[in-house]
Amino acid sequence: MDEVKRADGKRADAIWLEILGRHRDVVSRTRLASDAVTLGRAYDNDIVLDDPHVAAHHLRIARGDDGAWVAEDLGSVNGLVVEGERARRERIVLGDATTVLAGHTGLRLRHAGEAVPAELPLVRSAPRWPLAIVCIVLLFALEWLGLWLGETGEPKLIRYLTPLATIAIAIAVWTTLWSVVSRVFSGHARFGLHLLIVAAGLLAFSLYDQFSDLGAFALSWTRLSNTVYVAAWLAFAAVCFAHLRAIANTKLPLKAAAVIALAALGITMQSLKLSDWRANSGQAATLQKLEPPSIRIVSAQAESAFFATNDALKAALDKARSEEPAGDGDSGSDD
Amino acid sequence: MKDRFFGTALGRAALFVCAFAAQAALAQALQPQPPAAPAAAPGVPVSAAAEGIYAGARSSLLQIRTLVEAANRQSSIGSGFLIGADGLAITNYHVVSQYALEPKTYRLEYVRPDGTKGALKLLAIDIANDLSVVQLDGTDLPHLEFDPTAVAGELPRGERVYAMGNPLDLGFTIVEGNYNGLVERSYNERVHFTGAINPGMSGGPAVTGAGKVVGINVAKRLDGELVSFLVPARKAAALLARARKDSPLTLAQAREEIDRQLLAWQDGFYHALDEKGFRATKFGPYQAPESAADWFNCWARTNAEQTPKPRAQMDSSSCSSQSSLFIAEDIESGRSELTHAYVRSVDLNAFQFAAFLSQYYGAASMSRSWSRKRLTQPQCHEDFVAPADAATAPTLRAVWCARAYRDFAGVYDITLTTVTQDRDKEALVSRLALQGVSYDNALALAKRFMGEIAWTK
Secondary structure: OOOOEOOOOOEOOOEEEEEEOOOOOEEEEEEOOOOEEEEEOOOOOOEEOOOOOOOOOOEEEEEOOOOOEEEEEOOOOOOEEEOOOOOEEOEEEOOOOOEEEEOOEEEEEEEOOOOOOOOOOOOOOOOOHHHHHHHHHHHHHHHHHHHHHOOOOOOOHHHHHHHHHHHHHHHHHHHHHHHHHHHHHHOOOOHHHHHHHHHHHHHHHHHHHHHHHHHHHHOOOOHHHHOHHHHHHHHHHHHHHHHHHHHOOOOHHHHHHHHHHHHHHHHHHHHHHHHHHHHHHOOOOOOOOOOOHHHOOOOOEEHHHHHHHHHHHHHHHHHHHHHOOOOOOOOOOOO | OEEEEEEEOOEEEEEEEEEOOOOHHHHHHOOOOOOOOOOOOOOOOOOHHHHHHHHHHHHHEEEEEEEEOOOOEEEEEEEEEEOOOOOEEEEOHHHHHHHHHOOOOEEEEEEOOOOOEEEOEEEEEEOOOOEEEEEOOOOOOOOOEEOHHHHHOOOOOOOEEEEEEOHHHOOOEEEEEEEEEEOOOOOOOOEEEEOOOOOOOOOOEEEOOOOEEEEEEEEEEOOOOOEEEEEEHHHHHHHHHHHHHOOOOOHHHHHHHHHHHHHHHHHHHHHHHHHHOEEEEEEOOEEEEEEOOOOEEEEEEEOOOOOOOOOEEEEEEEEEEOOOEEEEOOEEEOOEEEEEEEEEEOOOOHHHHHHHHHHHHHOOOOOOOOOOOOEOOOEEEEEEEEOOOOOOOOOEEEEEEEEEEOOOOOOEEEEEEEEEOOOOOEEEEEEEEEEEEOHHHHHHHHHHHHHOOEEOO
């Protein structure tokens, strides 16, 4: 390292010793004034370490003749270990990226010339909660509209309030949980952001839910409304991913893979459950909800085409007759 | 027509029991009665004539039991009677149906009034008339004879007739009643017998004062008193002649034979239905087909007097055929139902009205009981259907659902439901439900049904 004197008189070859806690966060930083320091729990050391797994006189860090810094074990029980390795060593040469573990405490040297990341500008991001409130209001309006348009009996206020209250409570509990997790792992609760994520996710799903019913009728595409649960799981996965990203913008591929796996598992399980229910109840998947005739987009089939398709079902039924499992009881006793 | 079996403490005492499903509430109220309270034989004193008739016929009577082979215990009981010195006997098909369909699981046994028992051989079946011919070993056996008047034509209405059998496994009995001619408005020929027939008497003979057989006990109505039914003697005589002439049915053939008879019967029934034609009935601005066949029973329903006041008014008319064919405890054929419901909004908006209609449309996919063992899962097809002539009929939303019978090839249950799509707050919901029908017959009837839904001229 070049011996450069800077304008402010500070030596460019100053060495800092960083003491790291259990979770590798920097507990303290000390500028090494001499070429050798001793470390341990005893108070006659140069630097005192507060770790029950550290010996009274645990190690010595000194500059060798060649200028390299070396950590030496002074006869401790737990010894010295390079982070990332398993075997203890008597003597460790401290390179730029080497962290030495004494007990649970980490020790690392930093040179004055080491590059530091650029200063982060303070971002005065607009508060997220107003947008979240807008989403929640829209969500409630949409759900309310859905309930009202499906109302065929005596309108009762409680029938409208119960689902909305349930949604409100669920949002509150969900957001609080994520805020707590966020606070623990990133130090910031970010309640507004988490509220916005869940509100936007629910709003998107609710929109899809309403329009899938309309679309299933308008396009005469029953599958659209019978597979809403797939959209529900995808929305759930997307919301979870957004929460995880809000906590820390790191390891995104891993997080994405985790939520995709979760969604795939959910969709698979629900599909199996549904097909099992169909097999046991003998219910066919037909359109659940009719809409006003004016919603129809596709043109009507000719009667002959409709019956031609009906006729074609016969082959599938005859095949099912011999192939479909009959469940318990005697089966396959056909002639 | 709702047909139900009574359960007894011993298992199943066979009697083809009918109760009209005229109104859903009524049919539900008529659950099978517990054996603890069997309909006690009414206090009609059995006359001296009956004493003589019973004494004469007693030795020809049989109790016919279906036993579970593995457990050697009876799973159902019925009656029968000897009709030839060679051991031929007549009973109902439904008394031996378990054995006919599952010969590996069940076996047949007879018990005579003197307590002798033995195995029975199944010779012939006639599912349309719910009859079978069985045979027990022996020669020179006592037996009954058919009444020639009954075989040739009909007895006069009011003639005294005596039904015999073993009700509820309580012992052989004789019941006095009256012959009331053939049941009107029924596709299958049945004699209306006014007398107490109870579960377990199925297959037993009904005889005249001279001891000649005029009919075979088969069913009773659950919603009436003493309203019972007999299979006419000539049907039994015909089957007996066939059994004597043809080689006996082997067990491997039984299922095929049932399948064949079922297909032939439904063919006859549904063709007759088609031939009788439909008459256009007015429902608000629409007209819809109702069967002109007189074996349909129609009932109207309205929700107008419901509380709270309904927000859409529905007036429906449901016609169901009173004829159905017993195949097995959970399979029947020939039930057909035509339902039309004219619905109009009172104060619902277009979306709410559509939601109201959904409850009739959604249930369309096979509402009747479904047994995974007997039926495949339904296959459905739904779409909007344009009328052949757009000037006279509305566009429809239609759903067709079909399921196949696992045990019988070529037999299906079909429903077709349509909802008119020409108005926002008014609609006609129509449904055609056919049970135990061949696919081609169902398609033909459904095409005709759909083609006759139109606007009133």
